[in-house]
Amino acid sequence: MTAKLSQPVDTRIAKIDSSFEGKLVRLRGWVYKRRDIGGAAFIILRDGSGLIQVAFKRGSLPPEQYETVRRVGLESSCEVTGVVKSDPRAPGGLEVHAVSFRLVGDCKDYPIAKKKHGVEFLLDHRHLWIRSPKVAAVLRVRAELLKAAREWFEAHDYIEVTAPSIVTAAVEGGATLFELEYFGRKAYLTQSSQFYLEAAIFSLGRAYTIQPSFRAEKSRTRRHLTEFTHMEGEAAFMDLNQLMIELEDLVSYMCREVVERRKRELEELGRRFTPPEPPFPRISYDEAIEIAQSKGVPIEWGEDLSTESERAVSSEFEKPVLVHRYPREVKAFYHKPDPENPKVVLCTDMLAPEDTGEIIGGGQRIHDYQELVKRIEECGLDVEDYEWYLDLRRYGSVPHSGFGLGVERVVKWICGLSHVREATLIPRTPVRVYP
Ligand code: 4AD
Ligand code: MG
Numbered sequence: 001m002t003a004k005l006s007q008p009v010d011t012r013i014a015k016i017d018s019s020f021e022g023k024l025v026r027l028r029g030w031v032y033k034r035r036d037i038g039g040a041a042f043i044i045l046r047d048g049s050g051l052i053q054v055a056f057k058r059g060s061l062p063p064e065q066y067e068t069v070r071r072v073g074l075e076s077s078c079e080v081t082g083v084v085k086s087d088p089r090a091p092g093g094l095e096v097h098a099v100s101f102r103l104v105g106d107c108k109d110y111p112i113a114k115k116k117h118g119v120e121f122l123l124d125h126r127h128l129w130i131r132s133p134k135v136a137a138v139l140r141v142r143a144e145l146l147k148a149a150r151e152w153f154e155a156h157d158y159i160e161v162t163a164p165s166i167v168t169a170a171v172e173g174g175a176t177l178f179e180l181e182y183f184g185r186k187a188y189l190t191q192s193s194q195f196y197l198e199a200a201i202f203s204l205g206r207a208y209t210i211q212p213s214f215r216a217e218k219s220r221t222r223r224h225l226t227e228f229t230h231m232e233g234e235a236a237f238m239d240l241n242q243l244m245i246e247l248e249d250l251v252s253y254m255c256r257e258v259v260e261r262r263k264r265e266l267e268e269l270g271r272r273f274t275p276p277e278p279p280f281p282r283i284s285y286d287e288a289i290e291i292a293q294s295k296g297v298p299i300e301w302g303e304d305l306s307t308e309s310e311r312a313v314s315s316e317f318e319k320p321v322l323v324h325r326y327p328r329e330v331k332a333f334y335h336k337p338d339p340e341n342p343k344v345v346l347c348t349d350m351l352a353p354e355d356t357g358e359i360i361g362g363g364q365r366i367h368d369y370q371e372l373v374k375r376i377e378e379c380g381l382d383v384e385d386y387e388w389y390l391d392l393r394r395y396g397s398v399p400h401s402g403f404g405l406g407v408e409r410v411v412k413w414i415c416g417l418s419h420v421r422e423a424t425l426i427p428r429t430p431v432r433v434y435p
Helices: 063-071 119-124 133-155 194-204 240-261 263-268 285-294 307-314 369-378 383-394 407-415
Strands: 024-037 040-046 051-057 077-086 094-105 178-182 185-189 206-214 227-236 282-284 321-324 341-345 347-352 357-364 400-406
Touching: 024 051, 024 094, 040 063, 040 077, 051 077, 063 094, 133 206, 133 227, 133 240, 133 263, 133 407, 194 206, 194 227, 194 383, 194 400, 227 240, 227 407, 240 263, 240 321, 240 347, 240 357, 240 400, 240 407, 282 285, 285 307, 285 321, 307 321, 307 347, 307 357, 347 407, 357 407, 369 383, 400 407
Parallel strands: 051 094, 282 321
Antiparallel strands: 024 040, 024 077, 040 051, 077 094, 178 185, 206 227, 227 400, 321 347, 347 357, 357 400
């Protein structure tokens, strides 16, 4: 065979297509599955880009290498050289006929077997569990989502910044702050980069960030992490209406691109997802309360929307719904009261279908200095803690709006996962800071 005489081509599994037929390739990866039938052994090789079957025929490679293959443990890492052949019986229609096998890192007794494990066991071994094709598919979807988001931000003139995670005051109220000792003074892990984005827009006009936010949320729900990836945007001279248009555009763009570019991964997850197209329905908080009440949810005007109310509302729509103008009491101090009805603020939450709940919170900010001071005081906060933030209203203030989107919640929705902890590499929850 001429192929054996030539130099092997180093490649990754995903790159191999019919144009590789007859070529000698060298692959590096991990043993995903192994099968031994008298006279031949088969490995499904995994290299992070894909899976391919490798056939080892006795006599086609040195005998000691053949024996190693027959006994190799799952998840051992290895280097395989062989010829690409078409074979209708092979998954994907192509397989590699090996001429050599080199063990790189031996693996014995891999803790995650092919059998079913409980979710707690899997979470204890999350650092290994992430090797499974399903988790890898989620991670790829997530990466594509972030990529699409960055494209959208760029196309809409937002500049990416990174804000500090160590801060001295609450953005979203004190209850969920993680406190830390900072060289003899108190500091906190940030709940949101919003205030720094508000500062950034005076420099850049529009700014965004994708970075962790922290919430000491004791609530053990399917949608709360203590550390989550927060995608936040802020724009000068933008009102609530324009913001809602931006949000539906961003969400539909991300969904459309992910579904288009990650078909294989969504298939791997068994997920059929139809990207929502604009316009998304918009309803006021008042209407949301009516809907919830009409479905028997115990809720009164003035209360924040409970999970049950959100479920009642979002199940009315096939697309995400933008709920706007919540009572000022249930929202943070910085929200701008509606000039037409100061009992409510110019905010919006986006609730996604399939019991996903809130994926975005945002709105128009108070841009008047006096009004903001008044609200800080009314909320029982210390004006001194917000001096730098008030400077933004002292020096050339502008009407502006912004939002925060929970990346894991959107990934959970698109992938059809049961819990946000599966939407991130290594999750942090109230009961889990290991691994
Ligand atoms: O609604 P939130 O609390 O809004 C803010 O933090 C604003 N300062 C954002 C802004 O306007 N720049 O959080 C925004 C989003 C929520 O809609 C949710 O998707 C996500 O962040 N989120 C969480 N995701 C996972 N775990 C948690 N504990 C989360 N808390 C909020
Ligand atoms: Mg919120």
